[in-house]
Amino acid sequence: MNDAIRNLGQRKISRRAALAGLGAGASFLAMPWVARAADDTIRIGFPTPLTGPYAAEAKDQVKSAELAIKLVNDKGGIGGRKVELLVRDGKLNGGEAATRTLELIEKDKVHAVVGALSSAVQLAVNEVTRARGVIYISISQSDTINEKKDSSKYTFHEAMNPHMTTAAVARHAFKKGNKVAHLVADYAYGHEMLRGFKRAQAAIGAETVGELLHPIGAPDYSTLMPRLRAMKPDILCISNFGRDQANSIKQAVDFGMKQQMKIVVPVLLHNQRLAVGPEVFEGVVGGANYYWELESKLPSAKTFNDAFRAANGGAIPTDYGAYGFTGVSSLLLAMQAAGGTDTEKVVAALEGLKYDVAKGAQHYRKCDHQSVQSVLVLESKKKADMKGANDFFNIVENEAPSEDVLRSCKELGFPA
């Protein structure tokens, strides 16, 4: 099974390899029918969207999650028990991911679930795990999962949330008196980012000159550009994700906006920068959970990068890839502290855990189980300044972890 998943991890599968896979298919065909033998292996379910537009991110997540498992197994596992990662394709669809999670719990009897990339899939997985009292560590960026309504004793959020990201980016990019225009994807995640930016603006004293919502998944932003330009902002904040980010930044640049204003995004995505190229992204500022260059300052990042390079032929871990590592590592550390897989004990251990596995000190806040962590602010490099194929960004800020940048427990609906 793990071999199969490692195959998935390779970027490209040649047709010949796929055909060879077909030949070996008989054994795989039989796989799902084989009842899992009752052994003492610790099983961690890992739903992630291997199919669809975020497959590259998902594969990075799988690689670094497997690395976390390997490092623990190399040291003898947890209390002598081997750990196994069960990767399932959630296909970027909440229904699929929920089904796969049900299978992981009901059939594979996993001890915990880590994963998800999109906000919707994370919430779908959470709906399944919390009803069944299974630990779930989400690695999808979202504010929603922090709120009382969607929280549970068993739900932890290892990824950053838009609130903390936008706060860090705004503190770096906004000055008092700046005029800010917002282009926002019209869905929960977009609105969460907008809310974060506007709060930070209020504290800094930057003024909003206008906000335009766009339909999610829109391929064309040309009809919005004249209005954005007419607002005459100093800063254009583009709060959307993935392909939308790539398309909207590209078209803003085409319309000559970058000459007039600075472009700021909540999260600067490694794979979108790759897809659109350095010319378009040049000078764009945004947040990130992880950037490999951190290794020059941080020993834990160096250790993580080196291990990742060793396991993946010299490749570097990306932003979303790192979530796979930090998310799974935090769970494994807690299991180690709890001396096994007893859910209540592991939950208690997670709540008390302090860890630094890749990006500095982290811990889970008590009320909403949000991982308090550092936030990087990056600026995309000019092509001429790039020192290597992966040298995309300058780290312009590394905001230290602090509960103060989070929404208060009271605001989220938890008793103070």
Next chain:
Amino acid sequence: MSAPLLAVENVGRRFGGFVALDGVTAQFEPNKVTSIIGPNGAGKSTFFNVLSGVLTPSTGSIRFKGQNLTGTRQHKFVHLGIARSYQITNIFPELSAHENVRVAAQAARSRYNIWRNRSHFPELGERADAALDSVGLGGKHNETAKFLAHGQQRALEIAIALVSDPEVLLLDEPTAGMGPEETKDMVALLEKLARDRTILLVEHKMKMILGLSDRILVLHHGRLIADGSPRDIQADPDVRRVYLGQNDGYA
């Protein structure tokens, strides 16, 4: 002359700039066979389509038993008592012969009923059987329609039209594509039907028309150019000119 069962008054139909039917006026009495003839493109099919509700006339009106049918939706015609067959075989190919006719019979009632079984209405099945028998398909009830011979399919189509027990039967070239044997059977069937029904017939086989018809209408370029008994029509100079000029040849 008895009261007309069906009357068309100044009926016309145009398609864009093309006038397919131009001010036709005629009355049809009960239990008579009337044939409509004319060269290809004379407007016979359009006339039939207007009479059976497939097309709404652009001008004029249709009255059936005193009721104005102009603008009435097509599916209602059969419930009122006007049924038709088509020139190109028009049946339900995957259904059995029996089901072809039964489903037609059922249209008169229980069209939207989902709470009963089809078999709950045995009289529909009996009527279908009777209609099949009357067109000479007695032994073919369970045959799938598409596997029937051509002549049998034509007969089946008439059974489908017949099962609604219509007062007026519009038959569009019932012998189209038939060999002489099949045609003979069909003529016999039509003679039987003509006893108690009003039949309008479009045909090309002139001998058959002359033998069957009580009356003949001749259409040319969408106009009614002659209307009379077979004898009158054969003598009509206009009709002769239309046909002889084209050398279509009477059978």
Next chain:
Amino acid sequence: MERDMTVKSIPLAATSSGARKATDLAAALTNWRVLLSIAALCLLPWVLPSKALAVNVLVYGVLAMGYNLLFGYTGLLSFGHAAFFGAGAYVTGIAIGQFGVPWYGAVLLGVIGGGLLALAIGALSIRTRGIYFSMVTLALAQLVYHVALQASSWTGGENGLRGFTVAKIDIAGFSINFLDPVSKYYVLMVFAALALWFVSRILNSPFGAAIEAIRENETRARTCGYDVERTKLISFVLSGLICALAGTMSALHLAFVPLDVLHYQTSGMIVMMTLLGGASSFFGPFVGALAFLLMEDVFSLWTSHWQIIVGSIFILFVLFLPKGIWGTFLARVVR
């Protein structure tokens, strides 16, 4: 008059060799189709790799069966049936989560909601013919998708609808643990059985004969006195009701309604399942749902490019096996 000359001679005798007579086995399969189907579905959770997959086969089987009523039996290729599936799921979820309606009430509301949506979309699209109908249903269903995306205070928008987990079901003094996969399967199985019975009921009825007639020959059906538009609309709504039931089952099963249920790719998946199993066969849709979900499960375990395999298989079916798995089985083996 030239016509008589151009026609080739046609053999008088019927080609009775081609005629197909129902064998006893085929007749038995038809007469007992509801009970046989239920029996087959009862065994499902014990032969499939997981219970969750078995529940999905139930859900998508009912969905494809509802769709088949329109596609297979009425002959209308709708590409917008995700709308009714989604409507059933959303209404059920909203009724439970936001209004505290008990589960049985929510199921009823979900089915009614899907039916009303089918009435609206059907009334608009039935007016169009042929290929046009497919495209119009597709576009109207996409409209529903975007409306659901915008109405996020009701639907949860892109995040999906959640917060309506049904943990136990109380019937006549019994309390069933709905989180237990086996109990859940057999509770949902009751809905599937109802749907099976209902569809069989429709197919046996005079109305079932009417829609078959329309599929076979719309012009002839109209000439026979059928109000074709109205019959199609009723069929569209009945089909929508069953698809909405599948939606409510899905909502109860996953305790989550993803926005994707409304996307046109869900509609496409329904079409694929129906065609794979065999359109216009009674049990075909379940076979199709099973085949599709198994393929997806198995292929996606060993390549993330499973869609190229599923797509190719679908193309081969369209080209060479248009009757689908079950339809071909019935035609070749049983006959």
Next chain:
Amino acid sequence: MDAELILIQLFSGVALGAILVITALGLSIIFGMLGVVNFAHGALFMIGAYAGLWVASLTGSFWWGLLVAPIMIGVFGMAIEWLLVRPLYGRSVDDPLLLTFGLSYVLVEAVRIVFGNDGIPFPTPSQLTGVANLGVGYFPIYRLFVIVVVAVVLLLLWLALEKTKFGLIVRAGSRDPTIMRVLGVNISKVWLLVFGVGVGLAALGGVLAGPMRTVNPEMGSLVLIEAFVVTVIGGLGSLLGSVVAGLLVGVAISMTALFAPEMGTIVMFALMALVLLVRPRGLFGKAA
């Protein structure tokens, strides 16, 4: 809201409309002639963009990509017609639709296998970068170029249909294919060519869209829906309809952007529903 903004907005709408027209045209031509709804239209649009990028990177020139890729993919389209669609003529009209639906899955996944899941940068050709001042506002030069290309393609298409023997055959054939057979025209060759042209137009749309949008395997999925909406509004099979409807939808979206830009996608479907209510066969559709 000043007049200047409304004017530039109107212009943006027309420009967007031009893109919608080019994406819908291929779909409309194939349907008008063959009665086939090509569900793989969006996938072929996407493949066109990749092919354009590939040719451009081989030759180092965008212009070769713009010229060669549509022809290349057009020939590929002919292969699809010959191998997959042709066996389905004479069967249900639904079958080619279902087949091309399956094909769209295969094509998208094939591109993912060959080029990866990530997008690929498609730089704007250097001659066409920058913005032009239109007096009422600024507009990218490349987008102005796209409008010109669309206009030229429409003109060529019109000339080909109205002034050539082939065009005559196509127009007559779309009305009544049996007449063509009676006249001894080899209709299957005509269909092959028309399918190729339709697919080539989809690919051309993809190449043109490449420098405006990111090139990725999913870029065709929304395009397919947009093309459907435009052809349904315009009337299936009517080229004039596609042009008018494309511009109409473009302007509707840009006008919506003045007060509720988030409704940009919904307005497209709402417009379609409205047209269907008033005229079920579309603005320029032929009567059934």
